[in-house]
Amino acid sequence: MSSNAREPRNGVSFGPFRIFPAERLLERDGVVVPVGSRAFDLLAALVEKSGDVVGKDELIARAWPNLIVDESSLRFHIAGLRKALGDGQSGARYIANVPGRGYCLVAPAIPFDAAPPAAAPPLEVVRPVQGLPHRLTRMIGRDETVRRIGDLLARKRFLTIHGPGGIGKTTVAVAVAHAHLDAVDGAVYFLDLAPLADPALVVDALASVLGVMPQAVDPVPAIIDFLHGRRALIVLDSCEHVVGAAATLAERIHQEAPGVALLATSRERLRVEGEHVVELPPLDRPPDSGALSIGQVLNFAAAHLFADRAAAGGYGAELTDADAATVTEVCRKLDGIALAIELVASRVAAHGLHETAALLDGRLRLLWQGRRTALPRHQTLNAALDWSYDLISEVERTVLRRLSIFVGPFPLSAVQSVAPDDRLEDVLVVEALEGLVAKSLVSVGQQAAASQYRLLDTTRAYANGKLAESGELNGIAKRHAAYVRDALRDIAAASSGGGLGASKDAPSILGDVHAALRWSFAAQGEAALAASLAAAAVTLFAGLSLLNECRRWSEAALSVIDDANRDTETELQLQAALGHALMFTDGNGDRTRAALERALEIAERLGDRPGQFRLLSRLHMYYRRRGELSLLEPVARRMETLAARIGHPAGVAAAHNLLGVSHHLTGDLPAARAHLEAVLHLAEFRRVVPGHFAFHRNPSIALARNLWLQGYPDQAVAAAKPLATQTATADLVTYCIGLIWGASVFQWVGDWDMFEALGERLIASAASHSLKPYEAVGLAMRGERLIQAGQLDGGIGLLQTAVAALRADHYELYTSGFGGSLAMALATRGLVADAHAVIDETLARVLLHGGSFELPELLRIRGEVQLRLGDVTGAEASFREAISVADRQGALSWRLRACTSLARLCRGGDGARGARDALAETHARFTEGFTSADLEAAQTLLAELAAADGGE
Numbered sequence: 001m002s003s004n005a006r007e008p009r010n011g012v013s014f015g016p017f018r019i020f021p022a023e024r025l026l027e028r029d030g031v032v033v034p035v036g037s038r039a040f041d042l043l044a045a046l047v048e049k050s051g052d053v054v055g056k057d058e059l060i061a062r063a064w065p066n067l068i069v070d071e072s073s074l075r076f077h078i079a080g081l082r083k084a085l086g087d088g089q090s091g092a093r094y095i096a097n098v099p100g101r102g103y104c105l106v107a108p109a110i111p112f113d114a115a116p117p118a119a120a121p122p123l124e125v126v127r128p129v130q131g132l133p134h135r136l137t138r139m140i141g142r143d144e145t146v147r148r149i150g151d152l153l154a155r156k157r158f159l160t161i162h163g164p165g166g167i168g169k170t171t172v173a174v175a176v177a178h179a180h181l182d183a184v185d186g187a188v189y190f191l192d193l194a195p196l197a198d199p200a201l202v203v204d205a206l207a208s209v210l211g212v213m214p215q216a217v218d219p220v221p222a223i224i225d226f227l228h229g230r231r232a233l234i235v236l237d238s239c240e241h242v243v244g245a246a247a248t249l250a251e252r253i254h255q256e257a258p259g260v261a262l263l264a265t266s267r268e269r270l271r272v273e274g275e276h277v278v279e280l281p282p283l284d285r286p287p288d289s290g291a292l293s294i295g296q297v298l299n300f301a302a303a304h305l306f307a308d309r310a311a312a313g314g315y316g317a318e319l320t321d322a323d324a325a326t327v328t329e330v331c332r333k334l335d336g337i338a339l340a341i342e343l344v345a346s347r348v349a350a351h352g353l354h355e356t357a358a359l360l361d362g363r364l365r366l367l368w369q370g371r372r373t374a375l376p377r378h379q380t381l382n383a384a385l386d387w388s389y390d391l392i393s394e395v396e397r398t399v400l401r402r403l404s405i406f407v408g409p410f411p412l413s414a415v416q417s418v419a420p421d422d423r424l425e426d427v428l429v430v431e432a433l434e435g436l437v438a439k440s441l442v443s444v445g446q447q448a449a450a451s452q453y454r455l456l457d458t459t460r461a462y463a464n465g466k467l468a469e470s471g472e473l474n475g476i477a478k479r480h481a482a483y484v485r486d487a488l489r490d491i492a493a494a495s496s497g498g499g500l501g502a503s504k505d506a507p508s509i510l511g512d513v514h515a516a517l518r519w520s521f522a523a524q525g526e527a528a529l530a531a532s533l534a535a536a537a538v539t540l541f542a543g544l545s546l547l548n549e550c551r552r553w554s555e556a557a558l559s560v561i562d563d564a565n566r567d568t569e570t571e572l573q574l575q576a577a578l579g580h581a582l583m584f585t586d587g588n589g590d591r592t593r594a595a596l597e598r599a600l601e602i603a604e605r606l607g608d609r610p611g612q613f614r615l616l617s618r619l620h621m622y623y624r625r626r627g628e629l630s631l632l633e634p635v636a637r638r639m640e641t642l643a644a645r646i647g648h649p650a651g652v653a654a655a656h657n658l659l660g661v662s663h664h665l666t667g668d669l670p671a672a673r674a675h676l677e678a679v680l681h682l683a684e685f686r687r688v689v690p691g692h693f694a695f696h697r698n699p700s701i702a703l704a705r706n707l708w709l710q711g712y713p714d715q716a717v718a719a720a721k722p723l724a725t726q727t728a729t730a731d732l733v734t735y736c737i738g739l740i741w742g743a744s745v746f747q748w749v750g751d752w753d754m755f756e757a758l759g760e761r762l763i764a765s766a767a768s769h770s771l772k773p774y775e776a777v778g779l780a781m782r783g784e785r786l787i788q789a790g791q792l793d794g795g796i797g798l799l800q801t802a803v804a805a806l807r808a809d810h811y812e813l814y815t816s817g818f819g820g821s822l823a824m825a826l827a828t829r830g831l832v833a834d835a836h837a838v839i840d841e842t843l844a845r846v847l848l849h850g851g852s853f854e855l856p857e858l859l860r861i862r863g864e865v866q867l868r869l870g871d872v873t874g875a876e877a878s879f880r881e882a883i884s885v886a887d888r889q890g891a892l893s894w895r896l897r898a899c900t901s902l903a904r905l906c907r908g909g910d911g912a913r914g915a916r917d918a919l920a921e922t923h924a925r926f927t928e929g930f931t932s933a934d935l936e937a938a939q940t941l942l943a944e945l946a947a948a949d950g951g952e
Contacts, residue, residue, distance in 0.1 A: 012047050014107040015094060017085065019047055026084075038063045039081040042074075046095065050109035055102040071318060073311045076304070078103060132190040132235070135178040139171060140308060141283045141301020146175045149278055153180065153233075153261055156276045158254045160239075160264040163280035164440035164456060165388055166339025169265035170237050172280060176263060180233050184261070187232035194238040199245035206234070206249065220252060227257035239266035240439065241391045247272045267388055267440040282336025286328045294324045302331040302341060309345035310353075317353070326357050333357075335456040385462040388441055398424060399432040400441055400455075401470055404463035405480045407511035409445070409452040417483040418476060452508070474524050481516040481525075481533055484509065488536035510544070513537050521556055528565065531557045535570040538577035545732040548770055551581035567602055572611060575599035580618055584733065584771055587809030588625045596622060613642045613651060620658050624665065625773075627812025630850040632662035653679045661702045665813075667853040667889040669710050676703040698723075698734070701741050709853060711892030713749050713929025720745040724758055728765055736762055736774040740814070743781060748893065750933025756785045776805040780818045787825045796825050816846050816854050820861045832868045839865050856886040856894035860901055867905060876905055883918070893934065896922050900938050907945060916945045 011020040018027045021044050026033045035043070041063040045054055060074055078095065087094045094107045139146075153159050153176065161169045177188050191209050196202060207219045212226045234253065239246040247270035250262050254274040264270060269277050283302035286292055297303045298319070306327060307319055319327065334340040348356050389397065402419045403410075412430070419429045433453070436442040443454045455463065467473050487509060517537055520530035534557035541550035554577045565571055579595030586592065596619050603611035616639045623631040636658040643651035660675030679699040700719045708716035723742030728735050743758040759781035766774035783798030799822045806815050819842030826835035839862045846852050863878030882898035899919040906915035923938050930936070 010111070012050075012109050012111050014047065014050070014105065014109045018112075019043065021047075033084055035081065035084050036077070038077045039084065042077055043081055046103060046105040047109050050105045050107075053098045053102050053104045059102060073308070076308050076311070132177055132188050133174050135175050139175060140305040142168065142172055142175065145280070146172055146179060149263075150176050150179050152276065152278065153263060154183065157258075157260075158250065158262045158274045158276060160266055160270055160275055160277050161280050162266060162269055162277050162440065164337065164443075164459070165267055165385065166337045166458075167280050167282060168338040169280055171338070173235055173237060173263055173265045177233060177235050180261070184231045184233050187230065188235065189232060190235045190237065192237045193242055193246060196242055199242040202242050202245040203249055206236075220249065223249075224252065224256045227253060227260050229259065230257070231259045233261045233263060236262065236264040239264050239270065240268045240388070243268050243270060246270065247275075250275070267391075268438050283331075283338060283341070285331040285336045286324075288328060288332055292324055292328070293321045294319050294327070297324045297327050300331070302334070302336045303327050305338060306330060306341050306345045309342045310348040314349035315345075315353070316349075319353075323353055326354055330357050333457050335458065337456065337458065340458050385459060388439065389462070389466070392435065392439060392441070393432070395424065395428055396432045396435050396439075396441075397466070399429055400436055400463050401467040401472070402476050403433075403436075403442065403453070404455060404460045404467050405476050405515075406455070406460075407515045409454045409508050410512070411452060414483055414487070415453065417486075418479045477516075477519045477524075478526070478529070480512070481520050481529055484512050484516040485529070485533040485536050488513070488533075488540055492536070492539060510540070513540060517553055521560075527560045527562060531561045531565050531574070532570050535573040535577075538581075539573060542577050542580055545769060547581045547584050550577050551585050554578040554581065567605065569606065569608075572599050572602040572606070572608070575602065576611075576615055576618070579622075583618070583622060583625065584773065587773070587811065588622055589810055592622060609642055609646050610651075613639055613646065613654075616642070617654065617658065620662075624661070625811050625813050627815070627845065627852075628849055629662075629666050629852055632665060633659070636662045649682055653682045656682075657699050657702075660699065660706075664702050664706050665853055667851060667855060667885075667891070669706055669853070669890040672702065672706050673710065676706065698738065701734075701738050704745050705741055708745050708748050709889075709891045709893050711896075711926055711929075713893070713926075713932040713935070715928070716745045717749060717751075724754060732765060732769055732771065733774075736766060736771060736777075739765075740774075740777055740781075744817075747784070748932075748934070749929070750936075752785060752788055755781070759785065773806060773809050773811045776802045776809075776811075777814050780806075780814070780821075784818075784821050787821065787828075792825055792829045796822065796829065799825065812845065816842050816852060816858065819845075820854065820858050823861055823865055827865050827868050832865060835865045836869060851885075853889065853891065856882045856889065856891055856898060859885060860894070860898045863898075863901060863905075872905070876902065876911075879905065892922070892925060896926075896934055896938055900934070900941060903941055903945065907948070912945070913949075916942070916949075 010022065011018050013019075016029050017033070019025070020027075024037075024040055026035055026040065026043065042059055045059055045062040056071060056074060060071070063077065064073070078097075082095055085094050094105060096104045096106045098104055149159065149161065149172065161173055163169055174190075177190060181188055189206075189209050191206050193202065193205070196205060203219050203223070207223055210223060210226055212219065212222050236246055236250060243266060246264065246266075250264060250270060251272040251274065253260055254262055264275075269275070283305060284300045285302045286297045286300040298307055330344065331341070334344060344356060389400075392400070399415075399419050403415065405418060406414065412433075415429060415433055416426055419433075420426045433442065437444050437453070441455075441459060443456060445452050445454070467476060491509070516533055517530075519525055520533050534553045538550045538554045538557075541547070541553070554574045557574050558571070558578065561571060561574070575595045576599040579592050579599060582589075582592040582595060596615060600612060600615040600619065602608075603615055616635050620632060620635045620639070623629070623635065636655060639651075639658060640655040643655040656675045656678045660672045660679070663669070663672035663675065676699045680703075701723065704716050704719035704723065707713075707719060720742040723738040724746070726735065726738060739758045739762045743755050743762075746752075746754040746758065759778050762781065763775055763778035766772070766778060780799055780802035783795040783802060786792075786795030786798065788795075799818055803815050803818050803822065806812070806818075819838055823835045823839035823842065826832070826838060839858065843855075843858050843862060846855055846858060859878050859882035863875040863882065866872075866878060867875040879898050879902040883895055883902070886892070886895035886898060896919075899915070899922045903912075903915040903919040906912045919938060920942055923935065923942065926935060930939070
């Protein structure tokens with residue numbers, strides 16, 4: 001046997017794979033599968049113990065000998081290995097996770113001996129060709145991008161990978177070049193242009209890389225002669241600072257060397273014939289939803305890279321679900337920029353995860369050092385941005401600095417409002433903006449038909465520092481505040497009366513609104529600008545249900561308002577917003593009434609009819625909440641008159657709706673239904689809706705309850721179901737009201753599960769937005785549910801606490817209903833004297849304001865309490881009075897309950913037949929809802945009474 005004969009290759013096969021441990025080679029169907037060295041070690045360990053669980057510690061010791069490594073690194077490499085194997089694709093399964101123990105190769109592993117191929121390729125093709133850097137052993141989130149660019153390069157021949165500094169253009173280009181080696185027989189020429197200070201050196205540098213020794217003054221012909229007829233790939237990396245020379249050379253090569261492919265990376269497009277630009281997107285970031293687990297977050301490339309680099313930097317703590325929101329926040333602030341993520345992740349071991357995230361709000365992150373072996377311009381974010389900043393013109397620098405004042409996306413009109421001055425004309429600003437977009441310093445996106453511009457957070461922090469150094473910060477901040485104020489006014493004017501919260505532009509400007517307000521009310525701000533800005537802003541905050549913000553800035557502005565702004569639209573907006581916000585954050589006290597009445601006074605003085613209409617709507621809500629029901633119809637009648645004068649169909653609808661609500665709450669149910677259904681018949685109502693938090697947005701809120709009261713349980717449930725399935729919107733107050741009133745219907749028909757579900761949603765929504773009164777209503781509903789379930793003590797305690805909280809806020813709208821529930825629960829518990837006191841106090845409050853739709857039920861409950869006290873005569877009188885009031889109201893359902901109570905009381909007595917006949921006659925008037933709780937109870941009682949009377 002020849003001494004040169006090669007020994008058989010010892011390997012193991014599993015599925016379509018063969019692994020050769022001695023050669024550190026993995027093949028699939030004879031094709032080499034590239035895997036990193038750590039992943040290979042882990043796979044070899046699993047193959048050796050195929051079918052057995054290999055512990056995590058053993059795997060870590062195998063892949064990281066003599067190193068202390070966090071378990072997250074093991075998870076990352078296992079995930080990468082699974083991806084390389086195609087685990088989970090088309091049902092294939094190779095590596096299983098055994099929670100708490102480790103991992104197991106579940107595919108059968110079969111050892112074999114194989115003769116080596118005649119010319120076995122080396123494991124990794126390392127070609128000392130033309131300066132091509134080694135491909136990163138670990139590249140996260142770019143595999144699909146590399147494949148896509150490689151495919152496009154094969155078809156188009158000339159690509160430019162375009163994007164901001166640090167996004168990973170060079171990394172992707174190197175990976176594409178390695179993948180392209182075989183296509184050009186290894187003829188890949190990589191030219192790093194970053195070190196070249198003089199554009200004239202570009203051609204010479206490429207000639208040197210190609211090995212061309214030109215004798216002429218112009219080396220280009222020699223380069224073309226060398227490349228003509230060859231298959232090759234030329235990578236021109238970092239073209240932005242020599243873009244003109246690089247573009248000219250690339251165009252010549254593309255035109256005259258058809259076998260050569262060109263791949264450029266640049267923060268600025270080359271803009272020459274044949275170029276196809278590929279925008280390199282940021283790494284995928286997890287959405288800012290706050291509902292993802294850490295495992296779900298780490299499925300996004302940006303978060304994966306952050307965790308991987310943090311672990312590599314020595315961060316030993318295991319990320320948990322509690323960290324998910326913080327990791328998401330970091331990735332969002334860093335815009336998915338790979339360099340930024342790596343630099344910040346490298347500091348986590350020193351500062352901790354949450355502390356590092358907090359430090360991102362300052363400029364310190366711009367100075368954090370990266371890998372020592374990185375290019376100088378990639379050592380820090382500051383250096384990366386210095387590189388770009390030094391390449392742009394002075395006009396572009398000025399515009400970039402001034403644009404850093406914007407927190408969020410901004411339109412061209414914003415640029416034209418803030419950036420120009422007496423020395424910098426508008427046309428120059430627009431040209432500079434175009435240049436900044438081309439150089440990847442300003443991002444551009446599309447919103448509707450207009451472009452929206454934005455600075456990445458790291459770029460903005462850098463440019464903002466330059467703005468402060470320039471001495472222009474206060475002047476630009478003043479222009480910014482004025483622009484934000486005017487933009488808010490424009491948005492309001494264009495919102496067709498729907499309020500700022502209804503505008504699609506409202507959320508995008510919110511960050512700039514906060515920034516402008518903070519500057520305006522600081523020491524360097526101006527009182528007049530601050531007041532007018534706040535007046536525009538609080539309308540936005542009200543529209544987005546940011547009621548604490550609304551209250552904070554309206555109070556701040558009213559404290560500094562000057563005589564020039566008193567009795568003006570500015571004060572009107574501030575007082576209206578303050579009254580509205582106080583109603584939901586501070587209760588329905590005298591400050592709320594004073595603010596709303598002051599705003600209405602100004603609106604009347606200014607002849608502002610729409611303003612009067614909106615304020616009357618808010619006063620209507622204020623009176624509702626205080627339980628001052630007798631004041632509702634007069635306010636709604638004033639709105640009806642104003643609506644007729646304004647002539648807007650949505651105003652007419654709103655007046656009808658609030659008249660319907662007024663009649664509903666005071667117990668005139670036929671009139672209420674007529675007005676509410678009139679709204680539904682107005683075709684324009686569903687297309688145009690004015691104002692904010694107006695009840696007219698959904699007449700079904702009141703109509704559902706009205707239908708039940710009038711004796712139509714099935715129709716009531718049908719109207720209430722959309723309220724039960726609605727999702728929270730920016731108009732959280734209307735959403736909460738819909739939950740409460742919809743829940744009433746389900747409670748009345750006996751669907752306690754749905755009632756409970758709506759109550760819990762109410763509590764969650766109210767608590768998350770600091771709407772304390774609605775949270776108290778939700779807790780009272782929880783108490784009612786406990787009582788219905790037989791947990792009397794717990795339910796009574798919740799009801800008492802919630803009613804006390806509501807009364808402290810002067811929020812009486814719901815206390816009468818809860819008072820009735822509390823009285824019945826106390827009576828059932830045997831605390832009859834307490835129950836009597838509660839129901840008497842509740843009735844007194846209702847009668848003080850002229851009664852309410854709940855009066856028949858409260859009278860019936862008083863009768864039930866009196867019965868438990870032994871006052872049969874008083875109980876019968878209360879039941880009969882309840883029937884009489886229900887008849888006046890047209891409340892057939894209340895009448896049924898009262899008749900049921902009376903029939904039970906009179907059973908076997910002198911009035912039994914009359915009570916039974918009254919109940920039977922009432923029951924017969926129903927045409928639907930026979931499975932609802934009250935109708936079933938009445939039917940059961942009638943059957944019992946008939947049986948007792950011998951079947952009559």
